[in-house]
Every structure is written in C-alpha cells, then in structure tokens.
Amino acid sequence: MEILEKGDAEFYFMDPDDFREYVRDRKNRNWEDKLMDESEAVRKFVDDGDYLAYDFSSLTRGPQSLIREIIRQRKKHLWICAKFTLLESVLLAGAGCVDRIDVGFLGFGPYIARKVQNGEVKVYDWSNGSITYRLIAGAMGIPFIPARDLLGTDTFKKSGALAVEDPFTGKPVALMPALNPDVAIIHVQEADIYGNARVYGPTVATLETAMASKKVIISAERIVETIEFRKEPNMTIIPYYLVDAVVHAPFGAYPGGTQGYYEMDSEHYLMLSSIREEEDMQRYLEEYIYSVDSHEEFLEKRIGVRKLKELVRKAQILEGYR
C-alpha cells in the first residue's frame, strides 16, 4: 500500500494502544454517583492544553452551560474540534481559551474570521465528514478509517489525512487518522447519576465522541433513574462506563434549544452572532459569563424566568422526544 499523498498539517493523534491503556486504568466501570455541578466537572476534567470535543450545535442540544463554565474558569491553550459548530468556537476564541481549531465548520461571522486572519488562532481544515470519521475510528479503537472525501482538494493538503493505494481496488483512498479527544462535553435530554444517557432527535456524533474521548462530561436536562434506561434499552446512547461526570443542567443548551424542552432564544442568538468588535465581545463575556458564578445565576440574573418560560412555551412539538 503505497502512500500517494500526505496532508501537511499536524493533527491530534493517540496510538490506539495508549487510548486502550487509558480506558483500562482511568475509565470508571464502578457504579458510582458522578453528579456534580458545571464548576466541579470543568475543574476536575478540563485541563489547560486539552483537546476538546463537543457535539451537536449552538442551535440545538449544544453543551452551552459547560462551554460558559470553561470560559469562566479561563481555561487556556485548548485545541477544539469544531465540527458543525457555530457560536462555541466564537465564544471560546473570544475568551482566549483556544489556540487551535480543527475545522469542520468554523462558525460564521467576521469576528471569528478575524481571529484566524490575525493568526490569533490556528485552524486546521478538515470537513464535517472527515472529522466524524476520525471520531468513529477513535471510538472503534482503530488507527484510521479509509474514506473517499477530501481527495483532490486543498482541504486534503492542509489536513492530516493520507492518500494511499487501496490494496483491494488499486484506487487511491484517503485515510483519516483516529481522533481521541482529551475531553468531550455533551448535552443530553436524560441521564442517570452514573452517566447512562440518551438523546432524542438526531444523534450527530454523540456516542462516537463519548467513546473516543478520554474524559467525558455529560450535562442533562433531567436526571432520571437507571430503570428508565433498562426499560427501553434501544434508546440508550451512552452507557455509564464512558462517563466521568454528570451535570444536571436545565436549559443547558441555552441560547440554543433542546428538543422536547425549549426552543432557542433567537434574539440572544442574533445579538451574539452579530458581534463584530473585540470590545463588544469582551462586554458580552463579562456580562453573561464572568460576572455570574454559575449556570443557575446566569439563568436567574441574566436571562430571567419570563424568557425561559417563553422558550418552553414555544417548544410545543413533543412527538418523538419522549
């Protein structure tokens, strides 16, 4: 199998043997209560310099209360996996938490674009598909996945993918190196105190991200008893032994929505996504993140019960979500 071409970017990679050893020694198969608040979870499981993955998007079921807590704790030098992301990368870059971004989808707007243009954050271009394959490989415990995207583009050249001659067809195929993030933060509708969790609606890369990551923090709209999973095992997406911390986070995806619970806050989203200037960003971060101590305080003092009630009222489609 001849190597035909090689992307020239550095990429985050762990030998599957090293990931396996981490899983053996550090992933917890004990049935123990992992419930804690955002502050404790981020303090314990997000370290400066970590490679961070999150799932779904700013609009829907994104782990926003955890993103805000990471900013609040002023984590530094993160390398983030910006697949299918919008505001997360913008906020994390605005707060100076991020050095490097694997793209995916960078998130839009001139604010984050300028950070890249200035060289304040370094981007590595992949695609939503190739990053997903990388996570799948990481989750499966294999070193790479072959796929037929990225080929014949500059995206390939700027990625960490390889092209080889496939020994079965003789044709070129790309190899996407496994991705095993240091830490994943994932918001779900329901979890138990041990970390069993399920989502309703599109599952994006929820399971793969949790399986592939060394440390996993789950935030959940509701904490439910374990028997709820055992009664409908086809719906379980994450088993407890993948998980390190469980955070009870009602409105955890705000300003995005969570299906079956509340709609996104379009006004807040628009306000945030129209930020252009550094000053405005810092003002936003101060007001909504640094100046409050917790997700609860954020909801109470910055958003308010009236607004939350309105977002719940708008979420009238429940079919399929329970």
Next chain:
Amino acid sequence: MEILEKGDAEFYFMDPDDFREYVRDRKNRNWEDKLMDESEAVRKFVDDGDYLAYDFSSLTRGPQSLIREIIRQRKKHLWICAKFTLLESVLLAGAGCVDRIDVGFLGFGPYIARKVQNGEVKVYDWSNGSITYRLIAGAMGIPFIPARDLLGTDTFKKSGALAVEDPFTGKPVALMPALNPDVAIIHVQEADIYGNARVYGPTVATLETAMASKKVIISAERIVETIEFRKEPNMTIIPYYLVDAVVHAPFGAYPGGTQGYYEMDSEHYLMLSSIREEEDMQRYLEEYIYSVDSHEEFLEKRIGVRKLKELVRKAQILEGYR
C-alpha cells in the same frame, strides 16, 4: 504502507464504485408498495449463485420463513455469510443450496461438520467480528476497515484479510475487505409497505447488512403505517430506500422466537439440531418445507395453532419491545 501478510482465501468483494452504481441505478427511491409473499420475493430477488446474508440467529428474530422459501425454490450455488448462525447454514447445506460458507460461526452439530469434512461445502474462516467489520465497510461505501482481530492466527491465513503497516502508528494492522452481499434477508418486528423497518432488542448487524446488500428482502411480524416510523424516528433502523421487498410473515422466525411476539419452539429446535444422518435431514426437509406450498401452510399443517398459541403465551416479557 507495506503489506506484511496476506490471507490466502478467495473472498467476495465488489469495488465500492460498482456497488455505488448498482445503488444509483437499481435501488429504488420510489415510494411504492413492495409488499409480496415469500414465494414472490425469493423468486424475484434471490438468484442461483448469489452471495446471501441474513441477520440475527436461528434462536431469535432470524428470517426463517425466507430461508425455508429459498430451500423450497431449490436455489443453488449460494455463498452464505454465516455470522452468528446456527440452523440456517445446516438447513441450506442439507438442501444442497450452498456451495460456500463464510464463517463466522458455522452452526453446530456433526451434520454440518460432515458436509465440510466431505468437501461438500467449502468454508472460509473469518470471525463474527471481522465479518461484521466487512459488512460495516460495505455499508459505509469504503473498500475496507482496519481492525486488530484475526492477527496472529491461522484464521487470518485462511481468510481474505491483509496485514499492513499502519502509517500512523508503524504497527501492523489487519484490513478487512468490504462485503457487499448480493441479497440480504432480514426479519423485523415492524415494517411498512415501502420497507421502512425497525427492530426491538439487540440490533446485531441489521442496518449494516441492509445498507451493504444489493437486494434486500424484509420480513415482518407486523405491517404498520408509515406514520408509526415518523412518530419515533430514533427507532427506525432501515429506511425504505434500502429495501426491495417486504413480506408480511407472522411467526417468520419460527422455530426461533421474536421478541415481543413469541418464544422459540425448543422441541422443534432440539429435533432439528439433533439430526445426524442425511436421511433424517431429507425427511425433515420433505415434511416441513418441500411438502408445503407456503409459510402459511407450514404454520397451519405442520405446526398448528395450538403450538403457536403456546409460544405466544410464553412470550410475556414485552418491556422494551413496543
């Protein structure tokens, strides 16, 4: 990427480009009524010489009414994918339908063993895992999946796998070639007339097998309206555009069970699995398959309502199955 070692078996393989073209031209995205009986489905979609895959097992949710119909129509020269199988391979071999078997798990008992010992059927040894990976690769439209099983065994040498030096770790890794069967037969609890389908309980390789196969026949305990899938989209396992034929087959897994519907018939299963001699096998095939025209006649004349009622009565665990 150096090829380090190579299994010496022939293996069924289709260039992903050829599979794609088949999917483009022959897989039906029309919303059309695909309901037909076993006889029509097998006549239309199972050809002599086909590579045949099926899912789950003789004990649980196996597509037994379709297996019997294949035997009844005296299909020849099949190459079967005997992953996690018991009686299917025994029956198909007994009826002379099968030349080659990819193993998986051959099915037990001296009867099938003798067919192999005599050279009447040729086996290729893989494993449940490597065959599953081959189906996953076929379903993903990629030429192979790397994995770390089979290595360091005679199973590897007798398979069609390769070992290469992984360019990311420098360590050896096995490559499992994609498997795209000609035809898959799959039994489910619920399907609509278009082929949307779902299963309750372990999903084995139901989805991968359907995605990877050129022709797909679904048999279902119940035919339900399409809206039933749209109301709970997380539970849909097979979308209609993978499917060629839908067979309404109550007790379709008999003598195995189907969760939520009926338990297996242990007596029938024991009777069948204790067959040793060719004569007994041919007598079984005559009595239960050749001498009846259809699955309905089989149930009515050979099994009887009393027995079916007893098997339904035994299936009292419904939790998780509806």
Next chain:
Amino acid sequence: MSYTDVEFMICQAARLLEDNKTVFVGWGMPQVVALLAERLYTPNITQVFEFGAIGPQSRTPFLRGTMGGPQNTYRSLQWCSMGLAFSYAQAGYIDYGMLGAAQIDKYGNINSTMIGDDYERPKVRFPGSGGGNEVASYCWKTIIVMNHEKRRFVERCDFVTSPGHVMDGKTREEYGLPKGTGPWRVITSKAMFDFDEETKVMRLIAVREGLSVDDVVNDMGFRPVIADDIKVLEPPTEEELRILRDEIDPYRLVIGK
C-alpha cells in the same frame, strides 16, 4: 412580478430536482430550495441532513434557528448519526446535493474556506467545508448555487475546499473520488451551466430572461464553453413566489428583501 436574485436561484434549483430521489440538504438556501420543490414539484423527495435526519416533513415557515430542531426535523423517517448520514452518501444512496461557493473555477472546484495567497494569514476567512466536501465528493449530482460576480469565477480557487471535475491537471477519479460524480449544474443569479462531457469544462446552457450570452460571460473571470443552443431561464412563477414568500420564508431570512 419582481423578485430577488436569491428567489430566482431558488426557483431554478427547485425545478432541477427529481421526484422520488434523495437530496442532501445543507444550511440555509438549500433548505428553502428543498421545501419549495417538495411543495410544488417533488412531493416524494427524501431530504437528508448531515446531522442525522432522513426524510423529514419540515414545518414551515422556515426558521433559521431550527436547523436540527423540532420544526426542521419534524416527522423524519429516521433520526440517526452524522456518520450514518455520510455513509448513505458515500455508499451511493444520495442522488442530489446542493452547495454554495465563494469562488468556483472552470472545472467546478469550489472555495468556501479562504481568500488570499497565504493560508496562514488569509485576507478573508470563511467557515470552511462543513459537510460541503462530502456533498461534492459523494452525491451523484451536485448543484452549485452562487451569486454571479466576476471575482467569484476564477482560474484557480485560492483554496479548493470541495472537488470539481479536474484539479491541478488530474481528474477526480484519478484522485480516488467516486466514479460518475461531480458538479452537475451551476446556477447563478444570471445563468445556468453544466459541464462539457469531454473536457469537463463549465458550459453555459441557459441565461436569465433579458440577458445575452455576453452579459453573462463578461461577468466571469474565465471563459466557459458556450452550448450550441442557449436556453432562457424562465423567471419565478407567481405560484413559486407566493409559496416562497407566504408559506416558506415569510421572514425573508433566506430570500432577502
């Protein structure tokens, strides 16, 4: 009846889709195209969203914020993973795809990543591929929809995000991309193009009512092949505009004002 450029492009794109096919639908304009097609021309088309929704009966009005939410994924046939959605595409199950482009070259290579000479210090940075690279790599027929501006039609994209038919002298099949795929139509605010079968170069096949071939070609940074028979693109019909404006996008989030 007057209409915006975006409305024009949406209607052209919607008319290209076929019924009883699958279409990979991305963020924004492609969603509106698919909704319009579904209402008027292709009631049985199956939309596929990369985040894991297959065959939704999306609610209208279109709300930008509902990407992935209950309105957008209403009554899907299947909610699944992104990996599965891309697998359907890679295995050949998805007929149509739709993409935007900041730049395009004559072989249909697309840039949605950055403008400038220096990748490390781009003049303008865009969001990047998203799922666009997969749409362009895997779907059988990719439709590219973009504003017709001279600077967008370039000899060589500053960055090729998603593959066209030929890049830097090599065909997409030589790179290992799936056989028989590639850009199929380019719809702009002024014209429609396909690709010459032999040379794989973009070919003008139709112009917007009231425009000449020169009007179109003068506004391009390279010269396309010109088809022998240039058709005129019918403007949006009243029915199309009514459905677009009243039912699908009353807030004019996509169609513009």
Next chain:
Amino acid sequence: MSYTDVEFMICQAARLLEDNKTVFVGWGMPQVVALLAERLYTPNITQVFEFGAIGPQSRTPFLRGTMGGPQNTYRSLQWCSMGLAFSYAQAGYIDYGMLGAAQIDKYGNINSTMIGDDYERPKVRFPGSGGGNEVASYCWKTIIVMNHEKRRFVERCDFVTSPGHVMDGKTREEYGLPKGTGPWRVITSKAMFDFDEETKVMRLIAVREGLSVDDVVNDMGFRPVIADDIKVLEPPTEEELRILRDEIDPYRLVIGK
C-alpha cells in the same frame, strides 16, 4: 457434596471475576459463570454480549434457547449492534473475556475450528471462531475454560483460531494485537494456569483438591512451567452449587447431570 467437572470449572471461573468490571460473555458456559458471579460475588459486573446487549439483568433459570431473547437480555442498559459491542472491546472497555477451546498450546493459542492436517478435509470440523477471536484479541484478561484431556494440550494447535501470547515464534504484539492483552488464566477440570511473565508459557498455579502436580501434568501434551507455590483449588461450595442447580440451571443444560 459431589459435583460435576463443569460445575467445578464454573465456580473457579466465577471466583476470578472482579466486581465493577465489564465481561464479554459468550454462548453457554460463560453465561452461567457470569450469572453465578453476579449472584454471589460481583453484583455490579456489566455483561456484554456480542450480538448487542450491554449490562442485562438476565432472568434465570438459564434457557439455552434464550440467547438474544427476552430472558437473556432482560433489562439491559443498552441494546445495540454487534459492531458497537466489538468496538467497546477493541477500544479497551471490556475487562474480562471467557472462551472454551478444543485444543490449546503452551502460549495459550486456541483451536475451535478443526482437527486434522488438511484444512480442506478436516477430520473434525467445529463451528469456528464465532466472536472468540475478538474476545481473545481485545479483552484485557481472557479466561479459557476447558476439560482437562491430554489430547487438548498440544505443541501446536491443528488450527489457531484465537491468538495466545506467541505464535510460530512471534509475539502477539509483533503481529499487531493490542498491547497488554492475552490469555490470563486457563481453568480446566483439574487445575488452574496463568502464563509466565517472561516466557509467556503456561504455568501451573493451582490444582484441584486431591490431585498432585503430576496428575495434572501427565495429562497434558506439553509440559507447563510449574509455579513455586502451587495452591489448591477450593471445591464448589454448597451455596454455589445450590444457586447453580436450583436457580440458574435447574434443567442442567450446561452444568450436566
């Protein structure tokens, strides 16, 4: 209290499992081992079945026919695909695995495929790997359970179905198998073995009550390493036998009569 060889082996295996760990459980005897361990020693062990059941609270009595059915997979934490079950194992999430063997060599290579010189015309053909190869390749600690018969302990297996520590002169890591895995214990109807850390050769560490080292070694086709301190394997307790016979396998499908 008398007991069968199978009961003896089941009890030894059940005592080896650790609580709060995961165990890959195959057909038949391993199921009964896991059930016994769950009842008496490891109430919080998570069983993983290859066909896609994680963490069931299996009903008893054990019925052979329920593999994959409602009794066996009762109240699982997760019902999933075979691909996912194997992925958990390949990614390192599964601590223990259990396997049978028709033949074994001194490095723990296992044969469950065929007996004879000619693969094409075997003297005896067995079912083959099933998921056994994956158990032996991926699980951190693999326990092999087999009847103690001389012909089963061979210099070289007629066919190596599942990997041991060293095959044909190469270590499992040299073949590319995951680091730190491999056969961990062999339980027979007469003894228990581990593997010498340096040479990776099977080492006798304990014998059944009433048997000498010679009784064990004379019944083997190769000579194992003998540990300095040979322990005696405690026979099944009354409680173990009661639970096995009355609750788990009253039809004696696995434990024998």
